Amino acid sequence: MDIISGLPDELLVKILLLVPTKVAVSTSILSKRWEYLWMWLPKLDYGPRNCSECEKLRCFLDRNLPLHRAPVLESFRLDLCCSRFKPENINMWIGIAVSHCLRELEMMLYESDPAKPFVLPSNLYACKSLVVGGDILLDVPTMASLPSLNTMKLQSVRYFSDKTLPLLLSKCPLLEDLVVDLREDDTPRYLGVSVPSLQSLSLYIPYNNHIIDGFVLVTPALKYFKLMDYNEHYCLIENMPNLIEAYLDVDCPDIKDLIGSITSVKRLSICSKTMLDEGFVFNQLEHLEVCLxxxxxxxQLFRLLKASSNLKRLDISLMRGHVSQGMADWNQPTTVPECLLSSMQNLNWSSYTGEPQEREIVVYILKHAVHLKTATIKSSSELGVPRSEMLKELEISYRASAACQLMFE
Known part of the structure; x- marks a missing residue:
């Protein structure tokens, strides 16, 4: 007998957890000792599979999943990309998983029959974590209850009605982490999120989604908020006094409610086609990232600096997938923002081209940031001016902080 086979079952199962489920299953042919060990795995991950393997996987799950021996399934992941997987098969597999005290379900279903969308089974309500996406119709029974659910991700699913999501959320008294990624079609006209316990919320509303009229957020305990929304519609958002981090990539005609609800944030990343109104105050903001x-x-940058008297770090960059449209003439502030005089310690500029507008902003910050410790400039792959000339212009510029280190990457 080899040394590994002589180890206790509990340790061998932990070893099998380190490899993909398919590989763990294949160890059953090694010997009698290994034949049924994989059936004790508390985590099962099936997919992705190509269509040529669909029938083989269906038969495998029908035959073996009912025999699974783990008393508790910590996670069950199904990534099914073929119409050969029938709703009755999937419902049976999920039901078996739930009978093993399933804690986390992740299910992605694609290429199903549009006329017969898959509906999540009603026996899911024991899960503590739920991730669903793809061609799945979300239809929540009124008697549903998810008392232990703390994480939910809904990625491009279809909604039975406008009331589906609010009803589902009302059944989750302990929900802490929510991701809603809407489709371009089959989305609710009204998006309402009212969850007192929620701490993390991510909303993605795709470009040219003309179906949704707007959204309302009531999340007083929220600590992390991400919003990607490129459409014109109303948004009503109650104050988020506990917010720590916010990521906003938005194209809303009026962002007063949005900005007014996040003024307690400590870290903010923002790109907005709408100019922020003056008068907002971010007293607790320490880290600001602005897309140019x-x-x-x-x-926009200097309005944010003016509003953030305790800012310590400033990142200037292009958000992922964004392309610069070229900055218009900027109006040099008549008064220096308080954060430059009292608190700012770090400046990081990514995709710096050395164009006049960009250079003037960097020079202005270096000239007035009294407590600046580092200024890191990362040049763009497409420089507007020769690199050597760009660096020389900044090196000879005046710095209010004698301790400031100017670094180029």
Missing amino acids: CMEHSSN
Whole structure:
């Protein structure tokens, strides 16, 4: 007998957890000792599979899943990309998983029959974590109850009605982490999220989604908020006094409610086609990241600096997938933002081209940031001016902080 086979079952199962489920199953042919060990795995991951393997996987799950021996399934993942997987098969597999005290379900279903969308079975309500996505119709029974659910991700699913999501959320008294990624079609006209316990919320509303009229958020305990929304509609958002981090990539005509609800945030990443109104105050903001893809970005930047008297770190960049439209003339502030005089310690500029507008902003910050410790400039792959000239202009510029280190990458 080899040394590994002589180890206790509990240890061998932990070893099998380190490899993909398919590989763990294949160890059953090694010897009698290994034949049924994989059936004790508390985590099962099936997929992705190509269509040529669909029938083989269906037969395998029908035959073996009912024999699974783990008393508790910590996670069950199904990534099914073929119409050969029938709803009755999937419902049976999920039911078996739930009977093993399932804690986390992750299910992605694609290429199903549009006329017969898959509906999640009603016996899911014991899960503590739920991730669903793809061609799945979300239809929540009124008697549903998810008392232990703390994480839910809904990725491009279809909704039975406008009331589906609010009803589902009302059944989750302990929900802490929610991701809603809407489709371009089959989305609710009204998006309502009212969850007192929620601590993390991510909303993605795709471009040209003309179905949704707007959304309402009531999440007083929220600590992390991510919103990607490129459409014109209303948004009503109650104050988030406990917010720590916010990521906003938005194209809303009026963002007063949005900005007014996040003024307690400590870290903010923002790209907005709408200019922020003056008068907002971010007293607790310590880390600001501003995207410079808009023509008004420079003036947006200084409005944010003016509103953030305790800012310590400033990142200037292009958000992922964004392309600079070239900054318009910026208006040099008549008064220096308080954060430059009292608190800012770090400046990081990514995709720096050395164009006049960008250079003027960097020079202005270096000239007035009294407590600046580092200024890191990462040059763009497409420089507007020669790199050597760009660096020389910044090196000879005046710095209010004698301790400031100017670094180029």
